[in-house]
Amino acid sequence: MNCLALEQDGQALVIDCGVTFDDRGLGVDVVHPSFDPLEGLRIAGVFVTHGHEDHIGAIPYLLRRFDAPVFGPRYALGLVRERATEHEVLAHASLNVVAPRESVRVGPFDVEPIRVTHSIADSTALAIHCEAGLVVHTGDFKFDDAPPDRETFDVARFEELGREGIRLLLSDSTNIDAAGPTGGEEGVGQALDAIVGGAAQLVVVSMFASNVHRLRMLGEIARRHGRKIIALGRGVETHARVARATVRTTGHDAGRPYLEWPSDLVWPADRAGEIPRGKVLAIATGSQGEKTAALARLARGEHPALSLGAGDVVVLSSRVIPGNEPGVMRVMTELLRRGVELRTWWSDRAIHVSGHAHRQEQKRMLQLTHPRAFVPVHGTLHHVLRHADLARELHVAEVCVLENGDVATVDDAGIRKVERAAAGRVHVFAGREVPASVLGERTVLASQGVAHVTVPIAASGFLAGPIVLATRGVLDASTGASIVAAAEQEACGAVEQIFREALNRRAAVTSDDEIAEAARLAVRRSFARALGFKPVTIVTVVRVTA
Ligand SMILES: [Zn+2]
Ligand SMILES: [Zn+2]
Numbered sequence: 001m002n003c004l005a006l007e008q009d010g011q012a013l014v015i016d017c018g019v020t021f022d023d024r025g026l027g028v029d030v031v032h033p034s035f036d037p038l039e040g041l042r043i044a045g046v047f048v049t050h051g052h053e054d055h056i057g058a059i060p061y062l063l064r065r066f067d068a069p070v071f072g073p074r075y076a077l078g079l080v081r082e083r084a085t086e087h088e089v090l091a092h093a094s095l096n097v098v099a100p101r102e103s104v105r106v107g108p109f110d111v112e113p114i115r116v117t118h119s120i121a122d123s124t125a126l127a128i129h130c131e132a133g134l135v136v137h138t139g140d141f142k143f144d145d146a147p148p149d150r151e152t153f154d155v156a157r158f159e160e161l162g163r164e165g166i167r168l169l170l171s172d173s174t175n176i177d178a179a180g181p182t183g184g185e186e187g188v189g190q191a192l193d194a195i196v197g198g199a200a201q202l203v204v205v206s207m208f209a210s211n212v213h214r215l216r217m218l219g220e221i222a223r224r225h226g227r228k229i230i231a232l233g234r235g236v237e238t239h240a241r242v243a244r245a246t247v248r249t250t251g252h253d254a255g256r257p258y259l260e261w262p263s264d265l266v267w268p269a270d271r272a273g274e275i276p277r278g279k280v281l282a283i284a285t286g287s288q289g290e291k292t293a294a295l296a297r298l299a300r301g302e303h304p305a306l307s308l309g310a311g312d313v314v315v316l317s318s319r320v321i322p323g324n325e326p327g328v329m330r331v332m333t334e335l336l337r338r339g340v341e342l343r344t345w346w347s348d349r350a351i352h353v354s355g356h357a358h359r360q361e362q363k364r365m366l367q368l369t370h371p372r373a374f375v376p377v378h379g380t381l382h383h384v385l386r387h388a389d390l391a392r393e394l395h396v397a398e399v400c401v402l403e404n405g406d407v408a409t410v411d412d413a414g415i416r417k418v419e420r421a422a423a424g425r426v427h428v429f430a431g432r433e434v435p436a437s438v439l440g441e442r443t444v445l446a447s448q449g450v451a452h453v454t455v456p457i458a459a460s461g462f463l464a465g466p467i468v469l470a471t472r473g474v475l476d477a478s479t480g481a482s483i484v485a486a487a488e489q490e491a492c493g494a495v496e497q498i499f500r501e502a503l504n505r506r507a508a509v510t511s512d513d514e515i516a517e518a519a520r521l522a523v524r525r526s527f528a529r530a531l532g533f534k535p536v537t538i539v540t541v542v543r544v545t546a
Helices: 059-065 074-086 155-164 185-197 212-224 234-245 269-274 294-299 325-337 359-369 381-393 436-448 481-504 512-531
Strands: 003-008 011-017 030-033 042-047 070-072 095-097 104-106 109-116 123-130 133-137 168-172 203-206 228-232 280-284 313-316 341-343 373-377 406-411 414-420 425-429 432-434 450-458 468-472 536-544
Touching (some): 074 095, 074 234, 109 155, 123 155, 185 212, 185 313, 203 294, 212 234, 212 280, 228 234, 228 269, 280 294, 325 341, 373 414, 450 481, 450 512, 481 512, 512 536
Parallel strands (some): 011 042, 168 373, 203 280, 203 313, 228 280, 450 536
Antiparallel strands (some): 003 011, 030 425, 104 109, 109 123, 425 432, 450 468
């Protein structure tokens, strides 16, 4: 959910605008940052560093609220166009491709993308000239000396800018804990080639579909071993479509698309049964164990195109993002039960490399740029604090750790935290915002269920019939009948008690609210005694007229 804004003279340059996901099972499709802190500023432009969802996914939501031009690398903007079309905001979206080393004026800022290497093609850092001086934002990066598209890291430009004098560096902290070199994509290609070459039957490779380098290498591997590529899952289809349709304008491959999969290499999934299993290289979404993705469906034997069995090879060409382990293990268990040969990062370290610089490469970035001030970004507080320590070890003069919502000022006096903005998360379901109060209710409903109580009141002012209780997610209807009956009885007693007290006082009977509250408390009390918890209890008082 990366989103950072630089402000000068009331104008903002938004750097990246991404989404994240919510795995609590509360019916949330996507989460994007709250844009409230941008209110009152003129948004001069949004500049994206690369096409990963955590950097571009929230742009359609931003464009619904603010009119702002979007700038970025060609491939990232190809993906933004796809998203913006889905969200029907394309009509007023101004998407502007900016090539590396090309400078563009965005409000009071001069912005120049610089080529870096990462796990998606066309990744950039940004050099921004503004009143405070030169600001460099690395975006997501690692140093890959031999990227498959030969679009190499522009080390020379970083060196030049370092000599010019960098006022502030913001740099990717993801892999601060990882020792040793990050490793290049080419090595992954060789490892995958060996696995495919040694397989007799079907091979399925599951990976992050956004890794165009790897899609490209898998195309070459398939061709080498006389296999057809079958794309399984929306992510692979989308990225393959955008990458095949977007033509490079720079570098060695200028004039050629980001992905060259000739039509005779790709085979439609719905006709998978027409070619021998040994001639298929399937690429599937779902390497993080996502339940509805292609890999999980293959594992459960529910995929309409292909079924897996003994002799087939499944490769998880990915690492498991912390938090996703249980889902991945579930999918792995089902795959192993099918008898497939499973290759994972745990058994074969060479089948995946990270897209983010390990500690020694983060150090190299700090040394290349030797900034006056440093803000670590892209990590939890643990990661950014450790990255800050590294910068101090390297004698960076001003090191400032910021958390989401912190506002810092940079001027001649230094960099310092000055205030907090009203930062937050916006949860989206079926295209609409889910308010925090609704999410709170869903959390309680999911853990304790709901009881609905109907209290019929006659014109005479007394109970007109039995109090009826229905529950969902509380207990089993057949075995829990006696618990429900006891709760109904307790509610009945509580309501009658109110009537008696009113009679004693010779007062008129009581409001519906008072009746409802007495019934509600009685039901919750009864359930707490029987079950040890209190479901959400909703009471309807029904006035029965003759
Ligand atoms: Zn990224
Ligand atoms: Zn990222």
